Amino acid sequence: MTRADGAQSAMCELIDRLPVPAYALDRAGTVVAWNQALSRLTGVSGAGTVGRSGGAHAVPFIGVPGTMLADLVLDPSLPVPDHLQALVADENRSTARLAAHVVGPGVWLTVVASPLLVDGIRIGAIEVVIDSELIDPRIRASLGIIDRLMRTVRHDILNELTIVLGYVELARDAIADPGANADLDRAVAAANSILRRIEFTREFQEIGARPPVERTLAALVRDAADRADIDGILLEGAVPDRTVLADPLLLRCLEHLLRLSASSIPPPEVIRIETVGTDPLVLRYGTDVTGESVAPRDAGHAAPGMDPMLQLMRDVLTLDGIQLVFVDDPRWPIEFRIPGFLLGPEKREE
Numbered sequence: 001m002t003r004a005d006g007a008q009s010a011m012c013e014l015i016d017r018l019p020v021p022a023y024a025l026d027r028a029g030t031v032v033a034w035n036q037a038l039s040r041l042t043g044v045s046g047a048g049t050v051g052r053s054g055g056a057h058a059v060p061f062i063g064v065p066g067t068m069l070a071d072l073v074l075d076p077s078l079p080v081p082d083h084l085q086a087l088v089a090d091e092n093r094s095t096a097r098l099a100a101h102v103v104g105p106g107v108w109l110t111v112v113a114s115p116l117l118v119d120g121i122r123i124g125a126i127e128v129v130i131d132s133e134l135i136d137p138r139i140r141a142s143l144g145i146i147d148r149l150m151r152t153v154r155h156d157i158l159n160e161l162t163i164v165l166g167y168v169e170l171a172r173d174a175i176a177d178p179g180a181n182a183d184l185d186r187a188v189a190a191a192n193s194i195l196r197r198i199e200f201t202r203e204f205q206e207i208g209a210r211p212p213v214e215r216t217l218a219a220l221v222r223d224a225a226d227r228a229d230i231d232g233i234l235l236e237g238a239v240p241d242r243t244v245l246a247d248p249l250l251l252r253c254l255e256h257l258l259r260l261s262a263s264s265i266p267p268p269e270v271i272r273i274e275t276v277g278t279d280p281l282v283l284r285y286g287t288d289v290t291g292e293s294v295a296p297r298d299a300g301h302a303a304p305g306m307d308p309m310l311q312l313m314r315d316v317l318t319l320d321g322i323q324l325v326f327v328d329d330p331r332w333p334i335e336f337r338i339p340g341f342l343l344g345p346e347k348r349e350e
Helices: 003-017 036-042 056-062 069-074 137-174 178-205 217-228 249-262 308-319
Strands: 022-026 031-034 084-089 094-099 108-118 121-129 213-216 234-236 242-246 270-276 281-287 323-326 334-338 343-346
Touching (some): 003 031, 003 121, 022 036, 022 069, 031 056, 069 108, 069 121, 213 217, 217 242, 242 249, 249 334
Antiparallel strands (some): 022 031, 084 094, 094 108, 108 121, 213 242
């Protein structure tokens, strides 16, 4: 057995254990894994699918052999079929909406596909269905337990922070030394940073259980700027009054970016936000301080690599089909790529 064969076998075992629906293809497009969660979703067993090729893995979704997202990962030159919409792809991951009428009338699934690599060599591709309504009931129950735990932890942390901030203010009243008070200011800034992160956990708690919200992009940017308190920084850009259907976390993500930029050292004088393109519509973000929007300083400390909250938000936005992407452009280092099916018509003044 070659190293590639051994790696493929191990990956297939991992795919079989995934609690979410998933399958894998080898380089020739033959199905090498089809897990139990996918069997429950489609009603087609792995025994009847593994080893088949010629687009047979599409039949449980669209009724006939065809091209799926994993096939496009293996061969990007293939034409995109009509049953795959809002395709967004890079070298590491592809996302699309799949019209799966065999699964159910009018059913659209969000699918994500990535290459399977061994020593940098592509040996196949994996495709995963990530729609939250398809999550196994046992997983839903465990998520509920985690939510209750997070509510308890959040309550305890907020109480402790309130006590700490009270002690800080008492110390400030008793100390006249400017240097010591500067240290207290840094302690307050750090505590407020923790408070903001705890507040974000409330936003994450109901992901998948709440419906997306329709807002205009212009209102999202305006509200995010108001909440982030970026006084003294000029906000430039051209954002249309076009509606977008997305989790409310999109607003918080914009707010978080603005806060991070405002707290960078040195802070920017200008923050730029504008839209380009149509499908996907790209909401671009940048400042006049090169690089600080990507890895800014938070509470006086340099953040190593991407901000961890942005990593979480990026994964959440993917559930709605929105990609948060960091690009090699010093003027516009951050992009939100919003597929056309999430966009409504632009509102125009009469």
